[in-house]
Amino acid sequence: MPQVPRMSVVTTSSIVAVAVGLAIRGRLDAALTAMHRPGDVAGGFGAVASPSGLWSPSPVREVVRAWRDWNADRLSAGLAGHFVGPYSAVIAYAVVDLLLVTLPVVAALWWAAGRTAKRMAARSDPGTAMDPGRAEALRRIAELARRFAVGYLAVRAVIAVLVPLAARYSDAVPVVSTIGFLTLVGEIALFFAVMPLVFAELATAQREDRRQTRERIWVWLRYLTALRAQVATALLIAGVVIALQGDIGLQVDDVAMRWLEYWPALVFAVVVAAFASWLLLLSGEVCWYRHLRPRPPARPFSFRRLIAIGVVGIGLIATGFVVSNVLHYSVGDFVVWPGIALLLFAVLSLPQEIQRLHAAPPPAGEAPAAEPTPTTPPGSPPLLLWVVASVPLAALGLIAARAATTLAVSQEVRATVLVGVAAAALVAVVMAIAYRVPSLPGRLGAAAGLWLAAAVTAVAVAIEATWPVPAGQLIGAVAVLYLFASALVLVLTGLTLLGELWTPTGAVALLGLRRVPVLTFFAVWFLITSMLNTTDHYHDVRLGPPLPASAAPVSVQAAVDEWLGRHPSTATGTGGRQQVPMLFVSASGGGIRAAYWTAMVLNCLFSPNPVQQECAGDPLDQSTVFAESGISGGSLGLVTDRVLAGTGRRYGEVLDDDLVSPDAAALAFRDMPASWLRLEPSGIDRAAVLEQAWERAAGSLRTGLFADARDGSGRLRFPLLLLNGATVDDGCRLNGSVLATAAGIGGPSPVPGTEDCRSLTQFDPGRSDPGSTSDPSALVGSKDLYDYLCGPDSTDRHDIALSTAALLSARFPYISPTGALNGCQEPQRRTYDIDGGLLESSGVSSLTEIWTRIAGDIQAINDNPTGTVCIQPRLLMIDNGYVQSAPGSAPGQPQELLAPIQGQSLVTDVRSARAEHAAALAFDHAFGRLGCPGTPTATSRVAHLLPVARPGPRAPLGWSLSKFARNDLEEQLNSPANRCQIALVRSWFHPVPTARTGFCLTGFAARATGPNQTGPPTLARFTGSFADHVGVAGVRLDVDGCTPAPQITCSVTTDASGRFTLLLTPGQFSTLTARWGTAAQTIPIPSSPTFVDTSVNLIATGRPAPR
Structure with missing residues (x-):
């Protein structure tokens, strides 16, 4: 192997350093942004090192002051060993920014300026095409770029000193203004370091340079064509791991933190990432040398052969339509596109002139290459292949680095394990790229190695597809991702090599292609087949045993009457009247974070043996809770609390499990192939797998929703569960409960499509029956799950497992598929469920609407002078959104072009806040007169528990929680603010x-x-x-x-x-x-x-x- 210049190591290390530096900086900045008292201003390093400090220093000073105040609270509360202080975080940010980001960028600019200067010096000779005076001027401009690059480095170094000093000692206006001035100077210096190089390149773009540019573009297109399978796979990995931001990005980091409590997942992640990198390199080498081989001679299609191809195409199309539309099997869609493609090719190739067409010869200068040998380095693969092959290990290193930074903020010593993983992975990346490590030693056959890798991958994929729950949890989500990438690159490589076997002819040659576009054909085939809008039953919601007639839903009024008839008295008031709290509980959405938080809050309030010592006390009577309404993960928390009540088991035994890996395995190895092949086995998609993972942790989640709603004697079981989903086809709320809430329509059956949940048909003249005694307490824009629990072409209703009902509320887009349900009144009508959080994620709007319908009845009871009971309505909102409780800046004038988009985005974002505000008004203000006579006014009729943003690990929006995220939620529940809210709830039950x-x-x-x-x-x-x-x-x-x-x-x-x-x-x-x-x-x-x-x-x- 030829020696590689040392600069390759330096260059590669610099690129890796910048990527790692940006990742670490992002996590440190997030930690600094969370360092403020509740309600105080929030800002990171960039908010202080900002040019705005020059002309508006007050906001910058407020950020620094907020850091100090938070730090004072940290020290006085004895949390010095729990979180790093802002001063330490600022120093770490400054060092990382200077050494891992700024210095490599400046070095790259220095090298680029020197290269440009040398090139211009060579062109200043009289014998060159460029005017010597012009070349010398451009050389001086390039040298100027170096000076500005050094100036930028010097300015960033001064800023790296001043910002920590401001955070620790002085935030006076001169200091803040100086930082703002230097930041502005640094940005200007960076601009003037880059623009001279751009100017020099543009100024030298003469004819010969353009020719060289075209040649370079052609070379890169050749690289990308040969390595298209590997590049596509690497882009997928980079997009999933690096590009995801926000809560979803935190899920990736949290998975890495979970390695510290389950080391096999770390081992599998490293091994499978290394395997994926090796497979990318090996397959890339095979594709490269196959790409450079001479094309086989074109073989024109005869007229008879084209007719035969056309007949086969017609046969495939006809077969597909018959199977799909007559026999109603969606697998018929699978063969329609190949039939269309074959028929189109045959028809377009029939003219004799087109039959004789064949691919153009390769351009002069593209010499075919043989298999690699040490004596033929010009035919070896390009550096791009090693860059692409290093992506899995590089992504693994970045994941570990981000997670280690977050843990370091909370002073977790085990972060060093992740630091070691990141360092090992990134060093391997540098060495592999810099020294072009071969895929196989010596003259071992690449094809044989590829077949062996394919066999190993096939076995692993088969295991994951067959047993996604245990196998997925065994290897972890990151290993599942890399296993999918390995399978994908093998499939794409096979298709690429298949396209290299034939030389285009006929209509394909008419397009000027030199290879048969097999990969493009299969990509279009997958997209078309997956997007065909035909009815299939692969994503049908799992149904349980048949429902007896006694399981029919009840009206809200009937449920209230039953609750009033058998509620216990939990407190004694004045005047001999019994005060009975009527509690409503809402649980907002948020994946596993919402589920864990909800179950933990309910355990704290209602369990006789709460998990946390701080919750010890007199448990509250949960039977006084009339209804619990959940959205998304909040629904899972509600049903988990429901099935564990009285069992002695803790919620962590169910929700501590890794639930994201089975879902990812089922998506990759079941749903994607089935979506292409249009297979329809029911009950095996990723939604069913996620439900089975829940049931594996708690078998009682298999209990039917309607079976669980009543006790052995047939009485309703309180609290009533309202699990709120949404439907894609009409945008309505899907009410998963034993309550009948859908609006009924009187009179003759309306025209299909005019009776949906948004329709006002029920209010048309003549449709109301004056003698009707039906309950009017319908929810707004809702339809009942009970009406969609029938099988295909059947009117027999079935129960649905609690796990399935919870997931109907929690089908987060793309993470879970839409769930298809069949109507019972009209079996041909189907509806498609998606996450209820798309309507509003608080879960409280259902309770508000129920309350407004029963408030009059409650008021009549409380106003009755001869009554012996007084009902006290109360609302508990369990939120989990990690509220960033910092005030926003004063609003500025919006850009008129962007104002509609900004307004629409804000309206969407505040739906949940509006729902919570409406509920608080309904319970605490609008119906405040419903208090019991002769009793003091309650401190508040509304309690709101939620975590707030703070530095360190926090629970992500996903289906897996590390120990560190779980600990954060438990500590948040014990914060003084949340403990005060718990005391408020206790005051509703005890005087x-x-x-x-x-x-x-x-x-x-x-x-x-x-x-x-x-x-x-x-x-x-x-x-x-x-x-x-x-x-x-x-x-x-x-x-x-x-x-x-x-x-x-x-x-x-x-x-x-x-x-x-x-x-x-x-x-x-x-x-x-x-x-x-x-x-x-x-x-x-x-x-x-x-x-x-x-x-x-x-x-x-x-x-x-x-x-």
Whole structure:
């Protein structure tokens, strides 16, 4: 093997360093953005090192101040060993940016400028085509680029020093303005380092250069043509692993963190990634040498042969249509496109002039190559092949580097394992590219190696396709991805080699092609077959046993009557009336994050033996919950809590499993082949596999939705489950529950298509029956799952497993397929379910609509002077969206061209927020008069539990949670804000807190609005109205004589809104001390507190001395 210049190692290392640096920078910037108090401003390194600091320093100073305030809270709360501080994160960002991004970029610019200068110096000789004076001028311009590149490096180095200093010591205007000025200078320097090189290239683009450019383009097209199978596979891997951002991108990182708790997945990921890289290299070598071989001579098709081809094409088309449309088997669609292609080729090739056409000869200069030998390096594959082959290992290294950075932010020492994985993978990439490592040693046959690799891959694919749940969980999601890439490159390589066997003739040669486009033919075949809009049953929703007549759904009114008839009394009020909370629970969508969070919250509130010690106390009576409404992963959390109730099992035993790997395996090795072949076996698609993975963890999820809705005596089982999906065909809500909520239409049956959930046909004159006693409590734009539980061409209804019903609510686009359901009243009518979060992801809108329909009945009960029961409606919203609780900047003037698009995007984004706001208004304001007579007003009728963004690992939107993500959710539940919300829920059931339950002391520190106050700081107790006041952040409250315990918070700092929240035990402590700068105030703790005590508030004056 010829020696490779050392510069190849340097160049390759530089490119890899930039990729790694950008990945690490992104995770560090995300961590810095999360370092702020709730409600405070948020910003990363780029928000500080921004040119805007020059003309608008205040926002930049606020970001730095928010970092410091968060850091002060971190230190005072004893979390110094849990998270790195902003100063450390800023230093890490600056070092990574300078060494791994800026320095390689500057080195590349320096090298490019030197290369251009040398080229211009060579052209300054009088004998060249370029004018010597012009060449010398261009050489000087290229040299100028070097100076600007060095200036850019110097400016970034100064910024790397100043930003940490600002974060640690001073955010004064001069410092911030200097950083902004240097950032602007650096961007200008980078611009002027790049543009001279571009200018020099454009200025030298004379005729001979254009010819060279065309030759280079031709060479690259030749490379891409020969290696098209490998390039396509590498682009797929890069797109899946690198390009995915947001919650989906976090799922990829979280899968890597899961390696630290399940090491076989790490081993399989490394092994299969290395195998995929080797297979890309091996197959690329085979394709390259086959591509360079001489084309076989063209063999024109005779007239008879073309007629035979046309007849075969007609036969395939006819067979396909008969099988598909007469026999109703979708597999017939599979043969239609080949028939069309054959018929088209035969018809277009019939003219004699076209029959005699054959492919053009290869261009002069393309010499056929034999198999590689050490003495024929010019025929060896291009460097592009090694770059493409290194993509799997490079992607593995980037995944590990991103995950290690996130873990390092939370000071997890096991991040070093991922650092080692990343380093090993990326070093292998550099060595493979720089030294062009051969695929096989010596003269081993590449074809034999390819057959061996194909056999190994086929066996692995068969195992994954047959047993996707255990096999997928064994090797992990990353290994599944690389196994799919290996299978894909083998298939594409086979098709590429097949196209190299024939020389185009006839109509194909008319297109000027030199090879038969087999790969293009199969790609079009796959797309057309997959997109044919014919009815097939592969993605039909799994149905269970037949439903008995007694399992028919009930009206909302009937359900309310039954709940009122047998609810227990959980609290005693004044006047002898029993106060009974009527609780409604909503669980928002968010994949496994939502499922875990929902199940954890319900376990904390209602389990007699909660998992977390902080939740210990008197469990609440879950039978007082009237309905639980879920969307997407929230639905899975609800059904998980339902089936585990009373079993002693914990939710983690079900939801800790890796659920994304079986789904990925079924998508890759079942659904994609079946989509092409149009096979229709039911109950084996990736949706069914995901349901089976859930059932494997909890067998009770196989219980039918309607069977579970009633107990052994046929009575309804409360709470009622409302699992909300959506339908693609009409955009309606699909109500998966025992409640009948679809609007009924009176009179004659309307014309099909005019009676859907959006229709107002039911309100047409004459359709209402004055004597009808039907229940009017339909939900808006909804249809009932009960009406779509029949098999194909059948009117017999079947039950549906809880797992299947939950997934109907959680079919996230592309992750799960749409689920086909057959109508029972009209068997030919089908509807197609998708994730309910596409309508709104809070899950609360169903409860709001139910509440507005029963509020009058509840009010009549509470207003009855002779009644003995008083119903207290309450709403618990379980949200999981990691709210970035930072205020937005003042809105600016929108661009008129983009305003409609921006407005539409915002309207879509705030659907869930609007639904939650509407629910809060309905329960806490519009129907606030429904409180029980003679009882004090509740602190709030609405509780809202949610995690907030913070540095380190966090639960992604997906179907797999690492231990680190699960720990984050558990810690978030025990935050003072969420613990206070839990205390609020307890107050709905019990009048007085106890030592077992504890209580929440929450209030505000505020100051009067107006001009900035001066003078020494003071604090005092405040009992007035907070009108014309603003919150004061940074007031420290310490409980005197307090020792931290699971249910006790001894010290807290007010957030950006001025709020503080302390968790205490009644009667254990008597005073707390508030401090703000040099001001201090001792305040008595209420001796007889309520569950959520809001009697302590503070007023601040003056201004503390700057730190």
